Amino acid sequence: MGNLNTTMIEKYRNSFLHEVEANVEEGEWVKMCMQCGVCSGSCPLGPHWDHPPQELFMMIRAGKREEVLTSSSMWMCTSCYNCIVRCPRELPITHIMHGLAHYAKRLGLVPENQQTEKFAQLFWDNLTNTGRVNELKLGLKLYFMNGFGEGIKMSLKMQDVGLNMLKTGRMSPFELLGGHSIKDKTGFHAMLQKAKELEDAKIAKHGA
Amino acid sequence: MAKKEYSFYPGCSSQKAASSSNYQVSVDSMCNELDIQLNTIPDWNCCSASIGYAGGGELPRIALSARNLALSEQANPGQDVVATCAACWLATKETKERLHEDDGLMEETNQALSAAGLNVKADQKVRHMVEVLIEDFGYDELGKHVKKPLDGIKIAGYVGCQTNRPFGIDGESFENPKYLDKLVETMGAEPIEKYEKKVQCCGGALAFSEPEKSQAMIKDIIEAAYDGGADMIATPCPVCQMNVEVYQNHINKKYNTKFKMPVVYYSQLMSVAYGKNYKESGLNGQVITPEKLSIIAKK
Known part of the structure; x- marks a missing residue:
């Protein structure tokens, strides 16, 4: 799996957003985020996320690949779907969080003992x-x-x-x-x- | 009314001696009174709920629910698929929608299913039992079957998350759904109308992996029920029921509270109101006995 991680870094050197769009479940929605923060404010475990969803979306666009994929944030999702029903742009945020978590695991980047x-x-x-x-x-x-x-x-x-x-x-x-x-x-x-x-x-x- | 038939997806927690087996007992009693025939999907499998994503990617997870839909099409053609578990309903309905939104996914899913000798069209409706009650019967009809009104019981209707979002019940708001209160009222009990934690998350599967964080939320759900003067909480979700009922001792120890709040299913309220006895209503499955409901059931 370490190999796949290196391969992906090489391939998407200039754009983590493109990597997410191509490989993460519902990842093609990330660019639609307008940074309003309703998702972060609606999350029942919000205070326990290192980076709430809105922040993760911004970090993906800013190319902060390692910070996003090694974060414990998306593993805090309880699948309550508050963010999905409240997002003004209708991003399937819950599914993107599951997708990011799965992709991080596939690449062997989950924090130890999560x-x-x-x-x-x-x-x-x-x-x-x-x-x-x-x-x-x-x-x-x-x-x-x-x-x-x-x-x-x-x-x-x-x-x-x-x-x-x-x-x-x-x-x-x-x-x-x-x-x-x-x-x-x-x-x-x-x-x-x-x-x-x-x-x-x-x-x-x-x-x- | 004529007998109604549905293709039934019971889900793992409803099996014999599983955590919501008492829900299933009460659903059977309720359906018996309403002349509903549930045709169980033969050889159904787990939907992986909302926590399968670590081990399972999108396609394997979609394949799980697609297999159930395919088996339903074979055995119960033309029948709506009905689930009683919030997570089962959500995963199955989600799968049906995604298969129709994405032709590529439909094709890959059928490729995977063919390894099990199956094929899916996913053209049936996928519904929660609550939708069947409200849409195919309606409150008036449900009320006509009441034999023992639940007089004098105050109930906090805890709708929770996954029966409410992202799909919810048609015509209800995500933030303040009223159907559970209406059902409670139809059974002759008194709903706590301003129960502010009615759609608060209980932690779901994270009650296992992040118990402290989840129990802090569960504490608020119970506290708000007490504040409203509730005798018990009622819910449509097996995960909500278990999370809110079984950790009260731990919460009491940690927060120095004295909680002993019963948590029942809507179908248990209905079974008792429909004249079914204590056992038929699955009340012997409660960790915290709902006293007032038990008295009526035993009358």
Whole structure:
């Protein structure tokens, strides 16, 4: 992935905006931002972003490639869609944030130990395994995603939540043994593999 | 009214012994009263909600929802796809729209689907259960089925994010949607009309990865319900329900509050009002028992 990053820097040397337009989901919208700041003011986690969306859009145009892609900002998006419905220019901001996050990950530029990136990857691995989310396994992986010691601490802290879910029949220990699944896993995996191949090929072509 | 049929996408959290299995129980009871037949999409898969983007690029994520649409077209042709989960609805509707906006994406998606022996047209409507209730029945019709009005219960209608944005319910505003209050009123309960946190984000999936930041928002959602005099919060979203209900102990410890605010689904209010019992209304799935609703359910 480090290679892809270098390739992209070479290819788009003079324009990070063009790189985003070509490779980031809904990236062609970035240039439409008029810098009003409504998105930043509407974001529920706004104060926790190093660079709120409006700023990211400006930085993309200013060619601040590394600052944008290594930022934890877009990983703060809760997918509440406030920014989308309020943007006067109708930029699909939520999707651009997801797209920037995914592209940064593809290039290996996510800040170390980014918690949402870790959880989101766990979620993807969990759902693609059997075609359906296994909540119990996902929960346990989440608790232990920052190491064993931290995992034990988290498990103890979250004990009351787990017990309450068990007691009310909203969690089952049997999910550890296989659990919910679709039937056509073979077709499902072949479909995802094909989709990934098509997408990787497109990005590789852009980088070439 | 004649029986209504829909192609149903239940979603991961509604499965047996999953986090919103009680939502599903109450939806089944509600549909039974309204003579709605939900034809489950055979072999449906997860939509990857709004947190699949780290591992999944645009095309793999679109393919997930496209597979469900393709299976629905095969098994339930001509039927609207209906979801009860906000994230399932959003992802599926989003996919349908993007496929029609972008011919290239449609072609690539079908290339991916062909690896599973499927093909998608995505020409059916994708709807939330709330839309079915409001648009295909209407408040008057929904009210006619009430057997036990929810007298004397004050309810904060917490609409949240993804049932409300970016699509929302036709004719409702993003900033102050009223449909949940109207549903509450139709069931004979009293809505907290100036519930200022009705569309506040609960953190969504970030409640797992950024618990402190999310719980600060959840605290405000609960506090505003208490301030309005609510006996309970009602919501149409499984993530909202869980996030607002299950972390109250942790919030109490951190903020020195004494929260014990029940959080129920609109379908549970409707099941109870329609004369279904405690279990049929999924009330045995609540971590915090909604006392006033339980009393009516057990009557």
